[in-house]
Amino acid sequence: MMDTFAALAHGMAVAMQPMNLLYALIGVFLGTAVGVLPGIGPALTVALLLPVTYKLDPGGSLIMFAGIYYGGMYGGSTTAILINTPGESASMATALEGNKMAKAGRGGPALATSAIGSFVAGTIATIGLAFLAPWLVDFAVRFGPEDYFALMCVAFVTVSATFGDSPVRGLTSLFIGLTLGLVGIDKLTGQARLAFGIPELLDGVEVTTLAVGLFAVGEALYVASRRHHAEEKLEPVRGSLWMTREDWRRSWKPWLRGTLFGFPIGALPAGGAEIPTFLSYSTERRLTKHPEEFGKGAIEGVAGPEAANNASAAGTLVPLLTLGLPTSATAAMMLAGFQQYGLNPGPLLFAERPDLVWGLIASLFIANGMLLVLNLPLVGLWVRLLAIPQPWLYAGILVFATMGTIAAKPSVVELSMLAAFGVMGFLMRRFDFPIAPVVIGLILGPIAESQLRRALAISLGDPMVLLQSPMSATLLGIALIALLAPFVLKGLGRFKANED
Amino acid sequence: MTPDTASENPPRAPARRVDRAGVVIAAALAVLAAVLVWDASKLPSTTMYGMGPEAMPVVIAIGLVILAAGNLIDALRGNLPPRESMDPKPVWLIIGGLALLIAIIGFGGGFILATSALFITTSAAFGRRAVLADTAIALVITTLIYLAFDKLLTLSLPAGPLERLL
Numbered sequence: 177m178m179d180t181f182a183a184l185a186h187g188m189a190v191a192m193q194p195m196n197l198l199y200a201l202i203g204v205f206l207g208t209a210v211g212v213l214p215g216i217g218p219a220l221t222v223a224l225l226l227p228v229t230y231k232l233d234p235g236g237s238l239i240m241f242a243g244i245y246y247g248g249m250y251g252g253s254t255t256a257i258l259i260n261t262p263g264e265s266a267s268m269a270t271a272l273e274g275n276k277m278a279k280a281g282r283g284g285p286a287l288a289t290s291a292i293g294s295f296v297a298g299t300i301a302t303i304g305l306a307f308l309a310p311w312l313v314d315f316a317v318r319f320g321p322e323d324y325f326a327l328m329c330v331a332f333v334t335v336s337a338t339f340g341d342s343p344v345r346g347l348t349s350l351f352i353g354l355t356l357g358l359v360g361i362d363k364l365t366g367q368a369r370l371a372f373g374i375p376e377l378l379d380g381v382e383v384t385t386l387a388v389g390l391f392a393v394g395e396a397l398y399v400a401s402r403r404h405h406a407e408e409k410l411e412p413v414r415g416s417l418w419m420t421r422e423d424w425r426r427s428w429k430p431w432l433r434g435t436l437f438g439f440p441i442g443a444l445p446a447g448g449a450e451i452p453t454f455l456s457y458s459t460e461r462r463l464t465k466h467p468e469e470f471g472k473g474a475i476e477g478v479a480g481p482e483a484a485n486n487a488s489a490a491g492t493l494v495p496l497l498t499l500g501l502p503t504s505a506t507a508a509m510m511l512a513g514f515q516q517y518g519l520n521p522g523p524l525l526f527a528e529r530p531d532l533v534w535g536l537i538a539s540l541f542i543a544n545g546m547l548l549v550l551n552l553p554l555v556g557l558w559v560r561l562l563a564i565p566q567p568w569l570y571a572g573i574l575v576f577a578t579m580g581t582i583a584a585k586p587s588v589v590e591l592s593m594l595a596a597f598g599v600m601g602f603l604m605r606r607f608d609f610p611i612a613p614v615v616i617g618l619i620l621g622p623i624a625e626s627q628l629r630r631a632l633a634i635s636l637g638d639p640m641v642l643l644q645s646p647m648s649a650t651l652l653g654i655a656l657i658a659l660l661a662p663f664v665l666k667g668l669g670r671f672k673a674n675e676d
Numbered sequence: 677m678t679p680d681t682a683s684e685n686p687p688r689a690p691a692r693r694v695d696r697a698g699v700v701i702a703a704a705l706a707v708l709a710a711v712l713v714w715d716a717s718k719l720p721s722t723t724m725y726g727m728g729p730e731a732m733p734v735v736i737a738i739g740l741v742i743l744a745a746g747n748l749i750d751a752l753r754g755n756l757p758p759r760e761s762m763d764p765k766p767v768w769l770i771i772g773g774l775a776l777l778i779a780i781i782g783f784g785g786g787f788i789l790a791t792s793a794l795f796i797t798t799s800a801a802f803g804r805r806a807v808l809a810d811t812a813i814a815l816v817i818t819t820l821i822y823l824a825f826d827k828l829l830t831l832s833l834p835a836g837p838l839e840r841l842l
Binding site for chain 2 (some may be wrong): 364571572602625
């Protein structure tokens with residue numbers, strides 16, 4: 177316990193250095209500015225801004241990342257409230273009531289309760305992260321390669337099959353990601369797989385190229401293809417920006433309840449912010465003293481899901497930092513940010529670079545505070561960004577998206593891959609395949625493979641090693657149950673329907 | 677009694693048809709699995725113990741074949757979620773813009789010309805008709821981005837005829 181305080185104080189000292197404060201400020205600012213653009217969620221915000229951090233040192237870059245991450249989340253909820261186009265499924269619950277509030281001329285208090293709720297939830301959840309992480313690290317140092325492999329199987333299944341609309345389509349996305357992860361030189365034997373004699377493919381598929389292609393280019397193509405359907409409408413922020421006493425009274429309990437839903441679910445290697453946000457929404461709907469307002473803009477319905485969303489975002493950092501296990505597309509992008517410096521999050525990083533890890537955790541607190549202080553007064557500026565006409569907005573997004581790839585690898589092959597992933601992202605949206613599992617498959621697939629091969633090399637090729645470790649056997653059992661559960665439940669549902 | 681509630685057919689009936697796009701997706705997954713196995717078969721197995729580099733592609737290929745079957749069943753039953761109508765023209769415009777960008781970068785035309793081409797086609801895809809005005813805007817914006825990132829952040833962006841003038 178005392179160790180945590182000492183480590184956190186040390187991290188604060190790192191994060192409070194003037195240069196690092198400046199990086200955090202730039203991160204928060206850029207993250208909000210990009211995150212506020214319609215159709216851009218936090219994962220894409222991080223992917224688009226990754227090239228900006230190429231030239232910084234790892235410490236400064238990670239601190240800027242923390243700011244981008246929280247800024248992107250904040251910007252996403254602003255968009256959800258003001259134009260009802262949630263950039264990602266985690267903001268859908270916010271959009272339900274938030275957009276109704278904006279339509280009723282209460283956009284200001286909706287933005288305020290979401291900002292303050294995000295701050296409260298983010299702070300509590302980051303404290304949770306700081307205390308949970310060392311404990312989990314102690315636990316994780318005892319993990320063998322077979323345990324890591326089993327843990328990744330759990331993440332694969334829960335991310336793609338258990339919670340999606342269709343387990344078949346979710347798993348299809350995951351396997352496309354796993355296939356892309358095979359491309360390039362095999363690290364253990366030096367042999368090239370799926371490179372087809374193209375030298376650029378030997379290095380493998382870049383996570384940023386995949387994410388920017390799927391998210392930015394794919395989204396632009398998708399929105400363009402159905403432009404004739406409906407125009408988005410921007411709700412102006414009318415009236416007071418501040419919350420009344422009544423608003424405060426109705427907001428603080430949902431903030432805390434949302435945090436209680438968000439953090440533990442985010443910290444589980446199951447991932448996804450959708451579940452806690454919708455749990456929070458339905459809980460607030462049941463507990464409210466103003467049920468008549470739900471569906472017409474109830475402040476509880478904004479406060480709770482927003483807090484849950486931010487708390488689960490901090491929660492996903494627990495498996496990411498302690499186990500190197502990303503459970504959301506955003507966390508996968510954060511992992512890519514670590515990897516560009518050759519850093520691998522996990523127990524070792526806590527031991528070897530405590531300044532980096534604790535500096536990052538401390539700057540989460542700072543970024544959170546900056547967002548609260550900066551963004552409420554600046555909301556007018558963000559609203560103006562939202563009002564950019566759609567043609568220029570998407571043209572600008574695509575210029576920025578291709579710029580990242582051009583700066584990293586200005587080759588025809590890399591740009592063609594970006595375009596191909598864009599078309600793939602468009603088709604996946606059109607045919608309702610989830611996108612996050614592709615990114616997670618690409619980034620986790622190679623790690624899972626090397627852990628499995630290491631485990632089998634140690635056991636001299638005996639596959640029973642996976643079941644002899646109690647940890648790994650339990651985790652594989654959980655993965656199997658999580659894989660079969662949606663099919664069994666669907667079967668039960670059909671059985672019931674037939675009985676009626 | 678409103679007449680439309682009574683006369684409405686259960687929505688299931690038209691959805692039962694075979695979804696052709698779904699069949700194509702299933703076929704593409706099967707082809708991908710075949711490519712994986714073909715590629716893995718060319719790798720020499722050198723590892724003494726455990727798995728060589730050729731094992732995982734085969735495992736993933738098996739998964740892809742199972743998923744191809746799953747997708748095929750969904751397509752044949754017509755279980756896919758409904759799709760909205762789409763306008764293919766803007767999609768092709770943006771893809772054309774990306775192709776132009778790749779060609780300009782490939783032939784050494786530089787960052788500003790390449791991204792300007794993409795900006796103009798995308799903006800046209802979203803319904804803008806003022807091509808000349810958009811060209812001017814595109815050149816100004818991409819030049820500013822070039823200056824900010826190449827000079828200030830020292831990212832190396834490819835230079836062409838326009839960048840050499842700066």
